[in-house]
Amino acid sequence: MRFAYRTAVLTATLLISSTALADTEIELIKQQLQALQVNYEQRIKNLEARLLKAEKATQEATVASQEATLASQKIVAPPSQPSLLAQNNFNPAITLTLDGRFASLDNDPDDYELPGFALGGESGLGSQGFSLGESELLISSNIDNNLYGQATIGFHDDDGSTEVDLEEAFIQTLGLGKGLTLKAGRFFSAIGYLNEQHAHAWDFADAPLIYRGLFGDQFKDDGLQVSYIAPTDTFLQLGVELLSGGSFPAGGDHEGAGATTIFANVGGDIGIEHSWQVGLNYWQSNDIEGRTSGGHSHGDESDAETPSFSGDSQIYAMDVVYKWAPNGNPTNQNLKLQFEYFDRSEDGEVEMLNSGPPSESTSYDGSQQGWYAQAIYQFKPQWSAGLRYDQLGSDNKGSDSDALAEAGLDNEGLKPKRISAMLAWLPSEFSRIRLQYNHDKSYGQSDNQIFLQYTTSIGSHGGHQY
C-alpha cells in the first residue's frame, strides 16, 4: 500500500514536476527560440544593410569609371601617334600591279596595222598565248608640307627582254591656294579623259583605237602643268601644259615648250544618283622633228624603212563621262557611259628613213579623227560587263602617194572599226579577272580576239580618278 502510494506520489510529482519541468523547458525553449529569432533578424538586417551599401558602392564605382573613361577619351591623341591619313609613317606608299593575260588572236599580231595612222609608241596587240602584261610600280608620298611626289615605273616584255619605262615622275603642289595646282616632271597629259588613267584602271584590256592611233596608247611628256579650279559649285577646271615636245606623237629637241596643251573640264552632280563631266582639249606641237613610227619594212630589221614626220601638229579633243548609281552608292550597282572624240591635223613632210639615197619623202597634209563610246555596267556586287565601239577615219594627202602608202598613211579606203565586249569579276578592290572579246576591223582582214586577263595590286592602294 505504502509502495503504491509512494509510486503514485512519485509519478504524480514526476508528472507535475515534468509538466512543470516541461513548462519551464518549453518556456526555456520558447525563450531560446525567441532569442534566436531576434538574433537572426538582427543579423539579416545587418547583412541587408551591408548589401545595400555594397551595391551603392559598385554603382558609384561604375559611374566613376565611366566618367574616368570619358575623361580619358577627351585626351587628344599624343602627338607621336602617326596621322591616320598617311601610310607607313615616313615611308612612301608603294603599290605594285601584277597583270597577265592569255590572248587568242585569229590574225598574226605582227600583221597589225591601222591604215591612215602611222603607229608608234606602245601600240600593238601584244603576243599570242600566255604573256605578262605590264607590271607597274607606283611610289608616292608627300614630300613636305608644300609638295607631293609620285613615280610610276612600268616593266613590260618586248620580244623576250624586259623594258623599263619611267611612265611618271612628277612633283605636285599641295594646297597652293586659290584653286591652283602645279605639276612638274613627267606625267600623263590631261588631254582626253582616259589618258590620265593608269592602264590597270582601264575598263578594257586594251586602249581605244584612237588612243592607239594617235598616242601609241597613252601620251606622256616632260614639262609643267598648271591647273586652276574656279570657286564655283559646278566644277570648272582650266589648265595649261608646257611640254618638251620630245615624246610621241611630237618629236625632236625644242627650245622652250615643244608642245602645249590647253584643257578645260566642267562637271557636277544631277541629284544624288547622277554625275557627269565634259572636257575640251587642245594640243599642239609645232616644229616636230623626226617623229618616227612603225611602218612597212623590207627585209632586215636594222635598216627597216621608217617613216619620219616633221612639221606641225594640232589635236582637238572632247570627252563626255556620265555615271549613275542607285542612291549614289556605287558599291553594289553602277553604270558608266563614256565618249571621246579626237581630231588631228598635221602639216609638214614625211621622209622614209633608210630607203636608200635618195630617200623617199613626201609633203604631208594629214587629217585624222576618231572616236569611241563605251558603257560599263556593274550589275551586281563584284561583277561588271562592258561594251565599246571604236571608229576611226583619215584623209591624208601628200605629193607622193607611194611614199604615203609606204608610211602607212594611206587609209586604203577603210574606216578602222572595232567592237569589244567584256565581263569582269572583281573579288576585291585589289584583284580583277576579265574576259574580253574584240571583233577588230582595223585593217582589211578582220580579226577575232579573245583575252583572258588578271590584274591585281599589292600594297597601299590610293583612290582612282573620276
Place this chain on the structure above:
Amino acid sequence: MFQSFIKKFFVLFSLVLPFYAQAQINVFTCEPEWAALTQALGGGNVAVTSATTAMQDPHHIQARPSLISKVRQADFLVCTGAGLEEGWLPLLLRKSGNPNVQLGQIGQFMAANYTQLLEKPTILDRSQGHIHSAGNPHFHLDPARIISIAPALTDALINVDPANQLQYQTNLALFTQQWQQAMKRWKQISQPLQGKRVVVSHNNWGYLLRWLGMERIATLEPLPGVPPSSAHLSKLLAKQKQIPADMILNASYQNARPARWLSEHASIPIATLPLSPSVNESLFQWFDRLLNQILSAK
C-alpha cells in the same frame, strides 16, 4: 554703246558683290554625322555640306567633280579619319589645291584623333579582307564618344573662326546638356535590348552594341568587305539553330539580299538601320529613329 553697257554691268556687279560676301564658314564634312554635329555646334555661322548620305557606303565614294569643287571652297573639313576615307579623300585634297584643309592644318579635323578606337586588328594583311589598321572607324555610333569629340570640334571651329568664339561655346554647352539628357532617356528606353543577340551584315555596329549591352554572335560577311556565299550563309543558318539570334542588323546602304535570306530561313526579323543621319536631320532625331528601328524590329 557697248562700253557703257560694260560700265553699267560692272557698277551693278560691284553693288551686288557685298551681299555675296562670305559671312559663313564653309564646312565640308565627309559623313552626315559630322555635318549634323558641326551644324549643332556652329549654328548660323556655318554652311555645312556632307560628301555622303546615309544611303552611301562611305568606303566607296568617287572623287568626282562636285566634291572637288566643294573641297576647293571649304574653310573647314571634318571627317572620320582612321582610314575610312583613304580611297577618296586624299585625292580630293590634292586636286582641290586648297591650303586650309590639308593634313595638319587647322582647317582639317579628323574625329578619330580625339577618341580611342576599338577592335584594332591583330593581323594586318589583305587576306583578312578590307580591314582598318587603326581600328573600327564607326565610332560615331557610341553616344559617349560624340560627347567627348564635341569639345574638340568646338575648339577647332574656334581656331578657324575666332570671332564667333562665344557663340560656339554657348552652342557646345547647350548641345552637351541636351545630349546628356538624351543619353539618359535612350538608356532607359533601350533597357529591353540588354543581352539580346544579333547577327550583323558587316561589322559597323560594334560601338552601338556595346553601349546597348547587346551581343554580336555572327557576321554575314565571312571577311570584311567580302559578300557571303550561299555556302557561308547555310553554315550561319545551322549555327542559328544552335545559338539563335534575336535579330539581324543591316545598314540601309547595304545590299539586303543576304540579310533577307537568313531572316526568312531562320525566322528572325531584320532591323534596317541608318548608319548616319539623313539630310537636315539632327543627331538627336537620327539616334531616336535608330533606336526605334531596333526596338520595333519584328
